[in-house]
Amino acid sequence: MTAHISAKPGDIAESVLLPGDPLRAKWIAENFLDDASCYTEVRNMFGYTGTYKGKRVSVQGTGMGQPSASIYTHELLDVYGVKTVVRVGSAGAIHNDIELRDVVAGIGASTNSSMNRIRFNGVVDYAPVADFGLLRASVDAAAARGINLHVGQLYSSDTFYTDAPEVEAKLADYGILAIEMEAAAIYTLAAKFKARALALCTISDHILKGTELPAADRQESFVEMCEIALDAVTA
Ligand SMILES: O=P(O)(O)O[C@H]1O[C@H](CO)[C@@H](O)[C@H]1O
Numbered sequence: 001m002t003a004h005i006s007a008k009p010g011d012i013a014e015s016v017l018l019p020g021d022p023l024r025a026k027w028i029a030e031n032f033l034d035d036a037s038c039y040t041e042v043r044n045m046f047g048y049t050g051t052y053k054g055k056r057v058s059v060q061g062t063g064m065g066q067p068s069a070s071i072y073t074h075e076l077l078d079v080y081g082v083k084t085v086v087r088v089g090s091a092g093a094i095h096n097d098i099e100l101r102d103v104v105a106g107i108g109a110s111t112n113s114s115m116n117r118i119r120f121n122g123v124v125d126y127a128p129v130a131d132f133g134l135l136r137a138s139v140d141a142a143a144a145r146g147i148n149l150h151v152g153q154l155y156s157s158d159t160f161y162t163d164a165p166e167v168e169a170k171l172a173d174y175g176i177l178a179i180e181m182e183a184a185a186i187y188t189l190a191a192k193f194k195a196r197a198l199a200l201c202t203i204s205d206h207i208l209k210g211t212e213l214p215a216a217d218r219q220e221s222f223v224e225m226c227e228i229a230l231d232a233v234t235a
């Protein structure tokens, strides 16, 4: 048991999917896992363990933003022996070739967070990157299912509502595909704890095109992302 997760040792699988929304964790457990049971309800940040194609997999909500995601990722990797984490999030696209409902895999994650500046004494701009094997497994899984997976860079922002849209426009000019709020911290912690990490995101809104999925359509739009993530962690 940790400060934020009430699981007992052994309750959590070595591979964990990480949605920001704890209700997405519940939805994934109910719709994709067999024999799923809830191992934590602390702060209503639900976590479940079950099996997918016969292999144990867990799914843990992380909350929104890098501080919250870091708490759950740190405790999973440091205390519960987790070896593989895959964020299954939503994101806003900043690339014209990407559409609503598309899935993006983050090969790396730029960020405006100060967390890594603090971590590296303010002298290093650390580059948080995905695990190559996990990324390759997700590309293979998407291809096998006929899903068009976009692979490129994410931007993990500390703000959802920005006062500086010109920064996001410049990031688009520099090839960033989509904006979310957790991947950079998850990639960094996986590196620290010698684990594997990947962030997959479904596009819920398009910042350049000014479009968004209706709230009622969002859950269903996560199906392909979850299939890719589960195939990749059980490959
Ligand atoms: O849908 P999730 O996984 O929460 O991800 C995105 O949605 C939240 C903002 O609405 C942030 O957490 C962002 O990263």
Ligand SMILES: O=c1cc[nH]c(=O)[nH]1
Residues within 6 Å of the ligand: 090, 091, 092, 093, 160, 179, 180, 181, 204, 205, 207
């Ligand atoms: O962080 C996020 C998530 C979805 N859409 C955005 O614009 N930002």
